[in-house]
Amino acid sequence: MTIHDDAPATGTPGKNRGASGVASGDIKCREIFKWFGSSLIIEDLNLDIAHNEFVCVVGPSGCGKTTLLRMIAGLTDIDNGSIEIGGTRVTKPLATVGVVFQQFGLFPWKTVLRNVALPMRAAGVSKEEAFTRAREAIELVGLKGSDAKYPAQLSGGMKQRAGLARALAIRPEVILLDEPFAAVDAQTREILQEELLNLWGRHKQTAVFITHSIDEAITLADRVIVMGAHPGRVVKEIPIPIERPRTVASVRRDPLYPSLREEIWDLLRIPTSTPKGQ
Ligand SMILES: Nc1ncnc2c1ncn2[C@@H]1O[C@H](COP(=O)(O)OP(=O)(O)OP(=O)(O)O)[C@@H](O)[C@H]1O
Numbered sequence: 612m613t614i615h616d617d618a619p620a621t622g623t624p625g626k627n628r629g630a631s632g633v634a635s636g637d638i639k640c641r642e643i644f645k646w647f648g649s650s651l652i653i654e655d656l657n658l659d660i661a662h663n664e665f666v667c668v669v670g671p672s673g674c675g676k677t678t679l680l681r682m683i684a685g686l687t688d689i690d691n692g693s694i695e696i697g698g699t700r701v702t703k704p705l706a707t708v709g710v711v712f713q714q715f716g717l718f719p720w721k722t723v724l725r726n727v728a729l730p731m732r733a734a735g736v737s738k739e740e741a742f743t744r745a746r747e748a749i750e751l752v753g754l755k756g757s758d759a760k761y762p763a764q765l766s767g768g769m770k771q772r773a774g775l776a777r778a779l780a781i782r783p784e785v786i787l788l789d790e791p792f793a794a795v796d797a798q799t800r801e802i803l804q805e806e807l808l809n810l811w812g813r814h815k816q817t818a819v820f821i822t823h824s825i826d827e828a829i830t831l832a833d834r835v836i837v838m839g840a841h842p843g844r845v846v847k848e849i850p851i852p853i854e855r856p857r858t859v860a861s862v863r864r865d866p867l868y869p870s871l872r873e874e875i876w877d878l879l880r881i882p883t884s885t886p887k888g889q
């Protein structure tokens with residue numbers, strides 16, 4: 612069973628690129644500015660994320676990570692600049708993009724199956740196909756047998772798996788995850804990280820994953836984007852050249868791990884200026 616049977620063979624530069632040289636999972640953020648009221652939240656942010664790349668974004672609280680993710684998702688307006696996904700300018704949520712938030716976002720009165728099928732139903736997919744794809748996604752994230760359960764009957768880790776299944780079931784080219792594992796205990800978090808590593812290894816797609824955990828970022832990412840605050844901007848992009856396939860333990864044992872961890876820590880310790888416009 613695969614959720615992404617029609618997915619392109621991935622990880623190969625040049626594959627899945629049209630004549631324009633743009634691949635369906637490429638994300639381009641150009642000269643992004645964002646204000647909330649008179650506060651400048653994001654200033655001149657430029658970021659390129661490649662098709663099937665796994666990027667983690669870290670940065671101090673309030674630096675604009677969620678705002679950036681929501682702009683990529685087409686859920687928050689951009690005040691200046693542009694974001695393109697696969698060459699299409701983002702002005703509203705795109706059908707090729709799946710989003711997973713920290714707070715699961717499951718409807719308590721719907722079963723797991725119906726929660727996972729919901730975005731497909733909203734997009735006009737027939738009930739039969741939506742349920743088939745939802746069942747596949749539920750199995751893929753390790754929730755087989757929980758189709759008929761309600762969110763209240765699930766543990767935090769299971770709810771997060773259901774949220775992931777809902778995003779994967781739409782077969783997105785791009786998956787955006789905002790601190791998806793922050794609400795679960797440390798042990799479940801590591802299990803979910805390993806499952807995500809496995810899943811992404813088998814069904815690659817472009818992933819943008821926000822986290823406050825440097826360890827999580829190094830474990831998952833091809834590249835860590837470090838943001839600074841006031842206003843939010845990219846401070847540094849750090850490639851993570853640790854070999855794949857990875858496990859949580861293999862990453863921690865890697866000789867590159869301590870220096871990568873230290874470099875990111877040092878960048879996050881840089882003091883930020885006072886908020887502009889406040
Ligand atoms: N809808 C909104 N209206 C007004 N201000 C907002 C809105 N959303 C976010 N902000 C402000 O924008 C700034 C960035 O918020 P954002 O949620 O993007 O930060 P973040 O980096 O995700 O923080 P955290 O790590 O705490 O989740 C904050 O100062 C926040 O108060």
Ligand SMILES: [Mg+2]
Nearest residue numbers: 676677678789
């Ligand atoms: Mg946030």
